[in-house]
Each structure stands twice: as C-alpha cells, then as structure tokens.
Amino acid sequence: MKCKCGNEAVIYRAFEGRALCKRHFLESVDIRISRTIGQNRLIKRGEHIAVGVSGGKDSSLTLYQLKQLQPKFKLKISAILIDEGIKGYRDKTIKKARQLCKKLKVPLYIGSFKKEFDLSLDEMMKKAKAKRLKHPLNACTYCGVFRRHLLNKIARKIKADKLAIGHNLDDEAQSIMANWIRGDMLRAIRVGAKAYIVKDKILVPRIKPLRDVPEKETALYAILKGFDASFDECPYASESFRWEIRDMINDLEAKHSGTKFSIVKTFDRLQPSIRKMIKVEKLGKCKKCGEVSSQAECKVCLLREIIR
Numbered sequence: 195m196k197c198k199c200g201n202e203a204v205i206y207r208a209f210e211g212r213a214l215c216k217r218h219f220l221e222s223v224d225i226r227i228s229r230t231i232g233q234n235r236l237i238k239r240g241e242h243i244a245v246g247v248s249g250g251k252d253s254s255l256t257l258y259q260l261k262q263l264q265p266k267f268k269l270k271i272s273a274i275l276i277d278e279g280i281k282g283y284r285d286k287t288i289k290k291a292r293q294l295c296k297k298l299k300v301p302l303y304i305g306s307f308k309k310e311f312d313l314s315l316d317e318m319m320k321k322a323k324a325k326r327l328k329h330p331l332n333a334c335t336y337c338g339v340f341r342r343h344l345l346n347k348i349a350r351k352i353k354a355d356k357l358a359i360g361h362n363l364d365d366e367a368q369s370i371m372a373n374w375i376r377g378d379m380l381r382a383i384r385v386g387a388k389a390y391i392v393k394d395k396i397l398v399p400r401i402k403p404l405r406d407v408p409e410k411e412t413a414l415y416a417i418l419k420g421f422d423a424s425f426d427e428c429p430y431a432s433e434s435f436r437w438e439i440r441d442m443i444n445d446l447e448a449k450h451s452g453t454k455f456s457i458v459k460t461f462d463r464l465q466p467s468i469r470k471m472i473k474v475e476k477l478g479k480c481k482k483c484g485e486v487s488s489q490a491e492c493k494v495c496l497l498r499e500i501i502r
C-alpha cells in the first residue's frame with residue numbers, strides 16, 4: 195500500500211480511507227494533537243504544565259509533544275509519576291519514565307501509594323480480599339481514586355497550572371460508554387479535552403492533548419519515533435469493567451470503522467445540554483481530609499475506611 199506521496203505506507207486509516215507513509219503519519223498525528231490543544235485552548239503562554247507519566251506509550255507521547263511546544267509557549271514542564279505498588283509491572287515502567295524525563299530534561303516528582311496511604315495497591319487488594327466484602331470493588335476503583343488524588347496533590351504542591359494526562363481517543367470513548375451504561379451523569383459532565391468544569395483552587399485542571407488520537411496510532415507513533423516506552427498491560431486491567439467496554443468498542447470499530455470517533459463526537463455535541471441539566475456549581479469539602487468532594491466524605495476517605 196502506498197501513501198499519497200508514493201512512499202510505502204505504515205498505516206491504513208480505515209476511518210479516513212487513506213494510507214500514510216511514516217513521515218505523513220507522524221505529521222498528521224502532530225497536527226491532530228496541535229489542533230486539539232488549539233481548539234480547546236488547553237495551554238496558555240507561560241504556564242506550568244505537569245504531565246502525569248507512567249513510562250507507557252501514551253504518557254511518553256504527551257510529554258514529548260508538550261516538550262515540542264515548550265519554546266513557542268514558553269512553558270515550564272514537570273512530570274509526575276505515581277507508584278501504585280504493582281509488583282512486576284510498575285517497577286519496570288518507572289525505570290522507563292525516569293529515563294525519558296532525564297533525556298528530555300524534565301524534573302520528575304514521584305508519589306507513592308505506600309507513602310501516602312500506608313499500603314501499596316497489591317497490599318490493599320490483599321486486605322480487601324481477606325475482608326470478604328459483600329460487594330468487593332476491583333483494583334482499578336481503588337487505583338483510580340487514589341491516583342487522581344495523589345496526582346492532584348503533587349501538581350498543586352509544585353504549583354502547576356494544568357495537569358496533562360495521556361488519555362487517547364480509545365480511553366475517552368471507553369469513559370463515555372462506561373458512564374452511559376452506569377448512568378453516571380456526574381462523571382459524564384467531566385469528560386472532555388479539559389476534564390474539570392468546576393473551578394476550585396485545590397483542583398488542578400486536567401487536559402488531554404491526545405484525546406483525538408486512537409490508541410493504535412499512539413502505539414505506532416511511539417514505535418516509529420523509537421520511544422523506549424512500555425507496552426505492558428497492568429495485571430489488574432482485565433478485571434475491570436473498562437476492559438469489557440474496551441473489547442466491545444474494539445469489536446465495533448473493527449466492523450464499523452470510525453465508531454470511536456463517532457462515540458466521542460456525538461457525546462461532545464450532547465455534553466453542553468447535559469451540563470445544563472446537571473448543574474454542579476460548587477463542590478464541598480470532605481469533613482475528614484478537607485479535599486474537594488461532592489459528598490460529606492470524599493471517595494479517598496471512604497475507600498480507606500473499607501481497607502482499614
């Protein structure tokens with residue numbers, strides 16, 4: 195298969211009906227990310243952007259892209275890594291994240307579940323299992339809540355204006371479908387290139403520069419650019435609800451190309467109306483820890499109570 199320029203293609207984009215060579219593929223991903231950043235005004239001149247890194251392909255690409263924009267926008271860039279304590283997985287990816295930050299000359303701040311919550315994720319799961327809870331929660335529920343909390347806390351501590359995360363198109367489509375299926379409208383209004391819509395000085399706004407790039411393409415970009423990124427899957431991933439949704443969407447995409455874009459774009463059109471319907475003017479504070487919360491007690495405190 196050939197690209198429009200006559201060179202050998204590295205990818206066929208079924209949803210666009212065109213093949214692209216290495217140069218044109220990389221260029222098109224760069225353009226798409228710049229467009230996401232520009233159209234959604236994700237960054238402003240002189241801002242301090244903290245990038246959540248993991249050593250994986252998506253966060254490596256996010257950091258790389260923001261580094262490219264650093265001179266133009268006079269950005270200050272830092273990286274934050276959260277060590278959840280997942281044996282045989284996170285220990286490997288941390289090494290890769292350290293190497294990348296060193297190569298790109300970006301300061302790296304590391305937070306750990308063990309230090310912050312006294313237990314690693316592996317230990318939390320052992321404890322939760324031993325308690326034989328009537329409605330056990332899966333690892334991703336604990337991990338997601340604790341990681342978001344810790345990322346925000348570190349970003350705030352280093353005085354970052356924004357927190358960039360490596361969510362790609364597949365992640366966005368999965369979040370949207372998961373929220374529909376669960377009927378979770380509160381979470382639905384937070385989906386988007388700029389994730390937080392409630393302004394609060396203790397919440398660092400989240401941005402997603404890769405939101406319009408399919409996962410297959412973030413992987414190909416990382417390979418073609420020679421990023422030393424991890425492609426490993428977390429051992430807990432297959433237990434999650436998101437995993438089932440991922441399989442379902444991938445099946446649909448294989449049969450009907452463009453499904454992922456369609457899920458995200460349709461939701462984007464509906465979201466303003468959903469936001470009007472579900473008004474969240476101001477969030478309260480958790481009575482235990484003082485963090486932002488829509489309930490009397492925040493999710494971090496509730497989950498810590500379960501595994502105490």
Ligand code: SF4
Nearest residue numbers: 333334337428430431
């Ligand atoms: Fe955490 Fe689940 Fe992601 Fe693993 S797959 S890192 S447990 S959220």
Ligand code: ZN
Nearest residue numbers: 480483492495
């Ligand atoms: Zn709390």
